[in-house]
Amino acid sequence: xxxxxxxxxxxxxxxxxxxxxxxxxxxxxxxxxxxxxxxxxxxxxxxxxxxxxxxxxxxxxxxxxxxxxxxxxxxxxxxxxxxxxxxxxxxxxxxxxxxxxxxxxxxxxxxxxxxxxxxxxxxxxxxxxxxxxxxxxxxxxxxxxxxxxxxxxxxxxxxxxxxxxxxxxxxxxxxxxxxxxxxxxxxxxxxxxxxxxxxxxxxxxxxxxxxxxxxxxxxxxxxxxxxxxxxxxxxxxxxxxxxxxxxxxxxxxxxxxxxxxxxxxxxxxxxxxxxxxxxxxxxxxxxxxxxx
Amino acid sequence: xxxxxxxxxxxxxxxxxxxxxxxxxxxxxxxxxxxxxxxxxxxxxxxxxxxxxxxxxxxxxxxxxxxxxxxxxxxxxxxxxxxxxxxxxxxxxxxxxxxxxxxxxxxxxxxxxxxxxxxxxxxxxxxxxxxxxxxxxxxxxxxxxxxxxxxxxxxxxxxxxxxxxxxxxxxxxxxxxxxxxxxxxxxxxxxxxxxxxxxxxxxxxxxxxxxxxxxxxxxxxxxxxxxxxxxxxxxxxxxxxxxxxxxxxxxxxxxxxxxxxxxxxxxxxxxxxxxxxxx
Amino acid sequence: xxxxxxxxxxxxxxxxxxxxxxxxxxxxxxxxxxxxxxxxxxxxxxxxxxxxxxxxxxxxxxxxxxxxxxxxxxxxxxxxxxxxxxxxxxxxxxxxxxxxxxxxxxxxxxxxxxxxxxxxxxxxxxxxxxxxxxxxxxxxxxxxxxxxxxxxxxxxxxxxxxxxxxxxxxxxxxxxxxxxxxxxxxxxxxxxxxxxxxxxxxxxxxxxxxxxxxxxxxxxxxxxxxxxxxxxxxxxxxxxxxxxxxxxxxxxxxxxxxxxxxxxxxxxxxxxxxxxxxxxxxxxxxxxxxxxxxxxxxxxxxxxxxxxxxxxxxxxxxxxxxxxxxxxxxxxxxxxxxxxxxxxxxxxxxxxxxxxxxxxxxxxxxxxxxxxxxxxxxxxxxxxxxxxxxxxxxxxxxxxxxxxxxxxxxxxxxxxxxxxxxxxxxxx
Numbered sequence: 001x002x003x004x005x006x007x008x009x010x011x012x013x014x015x016x017x018x019x020x021x022x023x024x025x026x027x028x029x030x031x032x033x034x035x036x037x038x039x040x041x042x043x044x045x046x047x048x049x050x051x052x053x054x055x056x057x058x059x060x061x062x063x064x065x066x067x068x069x070x071x072x073x074x075x076x077x078x079x080x081x082x083x084x085x086x087x088x089x090x091x092x093x094x095x096x097x098x099x100x101x102x103x104x105x106x107x108x109x110x111x112x113x114x115x116x117x118x119x120x121x122x123x124x125x126x127x128x129x130x131x132x133x134x135x136x137x138x139x140x141x142x143x144x145x146x147x148x149x150x151x152x153x154x155x156x157x158x159x160x161x162x163x164x165x166x167x168x169x170x171x172x173x174x175x176x177x178x179x180x181x182x183x184x185x186x187x188x189x190x191x192x193x194x195x196x197x198x199x200x201x202x203x204x205x206x207x208x209x210x211x212x213x214x215x216x217x218x219x220x221x222x223x224x225x226x227x228x229x230x231x232x233x234x235x236x237x238x239x240x241x242x243x244x245x246x247x248x249x250x251x252x253x254x255x256x257x258x259x260x261x262x263x264x265x266x267x268x269x270x271x272x273x274x275x276x277x278x279x280x281x282x283x284x285x286x287x288x289x290x291x292x
Numbered sequence: 293x294x295x296x297x298x299x300x301x302x303x304x305x306x307x308x309x310x311x312x313x314x315x316x317x318x319x320x321x322x323x324x325x326x327x328x329x330x331x332x333x334x335x336x337x338x339x340x341x342x343x344x345x346x347x348x349x350x351x352x353x354x355x356x357x358x359x360x361x362x363x364x365x366x367x368x369x370x371x372x373x374x375x376x377x378x379x380x381x382x383x384x385x386x387x388x389x390x391x392x393x394x395x396x397x398x399x400x401x402x403x404x405x406x407x408x409x410x411x412x413x414x415x416x417x418x419x420x421x422x423x424x425x426x427x428x429x430x431x432x433x434x435x436x437x438x439x440x441x442x443x444x445x446x447x448x449x450x451x452x453x454x455x456x457x458x459x460x461x462x463x464x465x466x467x468x469x470x471x472x473x474x475x476x477x478x479x480x481x482x483x484x485x486x487x488x489x490x491x492x493x494x495x496x497x498x499x500x501x502x503x504x505x506x507x508x509x510x511x512x513x514x515x516x517x518x519x520x521x522x523x524x525x526x527x528x529x530x531x532x533x534x535x536x537x538x539x540x541x542x543x544x545x546x547x548x549x550x551x552x553x554x555x556x557x558x559x560x561x562x563x564x565x566x567x568x569x570x571x
Numbered sequence: 572x573x574x575x576x577x578x579x580x581x582x583x584x585x586x587x588x589x590x591x592x593x594x595x596x597x598x599x600x601x602x603x604x605x606x607x608x609x610x611x612x613x614x615x616x617x618x619x620x621x622x623x624x625x626x627x628x629x630x631x632x633x634x635x636x637x638x639x640x641x642x643x644x645x646x647x648x649x650x651x652x653x654x655x656x657x658x659x660x661x662x663x664x665x666x667x668x669x670x671x672x673x674x675x676x677x678x679x680x681x682x683x684x685x686x687x688x689x690x691x692x693x694x695x696x697x698x699x700x701x702x703x704x705x706x707x708x709x710x711x712x713x714x715x716x717x718x719x720x721x722x723x724x725x726x727x728x729x730x731x732x733x734x735x736x737x738x739x740x741x742x743x744x745x746x747x748x749x750x751x752x753x754x755x756x757x758x759x760x761x762x763x764x765x766x767x768x769x770x771x772x773x774x775x776x777x778x779x780x781x782x783x784x785x786x787x788x789x790x791x792x793x794x795x796x797x798x799x800x801x802x803x804x805x806x807x808x809x810x811x812x813x814x815x816x817x818x819x820x821x822x823x824x825x826x827x828x829x830x831x832x833x834x835x836x837x838x839x840x841x842x843x844x845x846x847x848x849x850x851x852x853x854x855x856x857x858x859x860x861x862x863x864x865x866x867x868x869x870x871x872x873x874x875x876x877x878x879x880x881x882x883x884x885x886x887x888x889x890x891x892x893x894x895x896x897x898x899x900x901x902x903x904x905x906x907x908x909x910x911x912x913x914x915x916x917x918x919x920x921x922x923x924x925x926x927x928x929x930x931x932x933x934x935x936x937x938x939x940x941x942x943x944x945x946x947x948x949x950x951x952x953x954x955x956x957x958x959x960x961x962x963x964x965x966x967x968x969x970x971x972x973x974x975x976x977x978x979x980x981x982x983x984x985x986x987x988x989x990x991x992x993x994x995x996x997x998x999x
Binding site: 268 | 301304305307308310311313315316317318319321323331355378379381382384385386389390391392395397398399401402403404405406407410411412413414415416419440441444447449450451454456457458473474475478481485489491492495496499503505521538542544546549550553554557558
């Protein structure tokens, strides 16, 4: 009996340092995120405009938006956006980080150049890109120069989403560059050295040393990037307003429209469907990272 | 061999220079527009002739720019400091210390990143209003109201956790065998090798706080507590865009962040190869 | 010292604990003084700064806290604040926001606060019938129109005269005139000089719809824009683009006012509201004397969407009667004139519209008196239907117009799709 208590105490005591370090963050996050989240979760089961009575409607908000064609289109658009940005973005980030990890003249300048778009908010970057993508914009000047047709990228439903994705990648991949760069710096130098001693070429060193060392960073980049991609809103709001003909309406754009009309029930329901999908995606990503 | 390496570096340099052009074109347009008189924007000239600082003068005088700037600095610095402390501690616990269900905790924390901000705004705003009513110098329409929801960010916790995960357990074990407590291991062993990650954390939490628009807009109500992005929006007129002033505001907002980044890069991320982890 | 900290800590804890979950109504009535809080979205060109200074001079017992916001974020800020029982005593809102704000019960009945009297006369008698209708929701007066928006035809008089054309008054004439005015300078088959600006939005489509004898909703509140009149209106809009020298002006142009296109002369004609007088004078000063304004050409009857800026008092206002006192002041003719001189927009009360300053000739418009044209447009203009489903209908109409103008759907099909969406929204 006494031994069990002692054993339990030992086990609990083992958790003590971790719990103490984690507690302050958990308290703040509970107040600032989890309490509001529980509130909005409750909103999602009701007919509520923030003012006036709250009427419980059960799952009605969820079923209503799920059959809304605009919501379905928003999911399809968001998925396409996520796939484009999450394949091209991290790849560009990794390639630039590897290039910038060399001792070359002007390295500080180049690093700043790739990072500069990240320092501006998405709203600013989207504002900048709009005139560039315009039919009379600079991009079309370049295309015409190399013998291609001019195209009004943002006014064509079949290219608008790609154009918005491109601007988002341009703005965001510097984030990935910086994260990868920081991670590359922490790869043990002797690990790389011994691989070189073993006669491994650059490509082999990359596969055998660099990539495995980057695994935690890759998980970070893909989890955070995927969440960010599914939250796409600012760039759509500024560049296309969800159009033309709904071709760039994303899930968050859809729910913000509802939110602006103070339709808190449907807005929250859409948000929690998004959270549910992202939890599943993130859990899969964590699982892959662990098993590989 | 050396010649081949030289050639490779030269090619690399060319690729980097070419992509730099792509990265810089929009900024070139931003800066030139900010130097063009408002009436001549879109007149087809690529370069302002002659360039004028009129738009900058407007931005600095039409709105209380200094006050907004100071508010932004206070908010950003506070957010960064709080995050470095809170996020680092929490991340270390989640990465290296025994805790039940660490992975699940991480995913639960990540839900705070998954929920679109708009959905939380009304409950959060009400909370801040109530705090403000109880304590007039806290909550809504004070800088504390802007800071509170950013004080701990799961993005930062996750970033640091992934960094700590890659720190070999062996160096921690060695310290433990020497009889060091967990706190002193974190301080003496882990933190000294964590500066690249912490610098990255500073950059991202700083950027997010500096550029945040929606929440500061909602939670502030007077010039005394407005931050730069919220204040700059006041330059607009109802029906038109003044491109010169908008772009001048953009340049003035982005510049401090670019400087911060370059400093942190040089100081912490760039020159660290020599001090990287030895296993 | 210690007990003060403790009190604060307890205060914060209680406030945090009690607030969000319950959705309770927090009270902000900490300061019971007579400060009227005003929220304003005009930005740098606001007429309110000067007017409020005059008001404070005339009413030393009332202090006004004038808060500026930008137009784009004001609706969100206003909704969140008012639904959380904070926010201003008086605010400027876009009339197109009224369906949302009013149906959620955020706006106080001005009729109750004012006793139905504005500056000594019944409110109803001081506005045109259409304008008064736009201020009403569910038999309550929820806004006092401060500036109005109704569309007329802006055109480059110098180009029109040089080509020996006359001002169009009917749809057929508009089609012929704009086709004759526009030029295709790069030979790609699309008009790119002195063209008629075509904005793919509900504002411009609804104008054609009304002119063609149609309406957005019928008298019983059902969808009516997919009628023959509606299809005809959209077919005409498309014809203006394909055969009538129209230029498609989508959101990708970056500036819905069209100012960049005006400056580089891509645009030679457009249909828009009186605020564009201010935009042109401000942004295209070099074209002074080259522009003129005419009544919008129509097919069956004159018509336009009616909008503008309303002064509203939220239900949560702490100083409703003082706010109304300020609103009455702002609606006096002399203060209304500031809407024209400062913001370049159109004051809305009948008394203000009768002021000689507004019917004066304007050198920018070639010594024409442009204002009476908009005044006439307002007389036959109609507000968008005030139903909670309006935002959804608005999006559906914009999608339909866009789909047709970019050649993705026929007018009949596009409107049929929009009608289905609108019906779902109306019933939902």
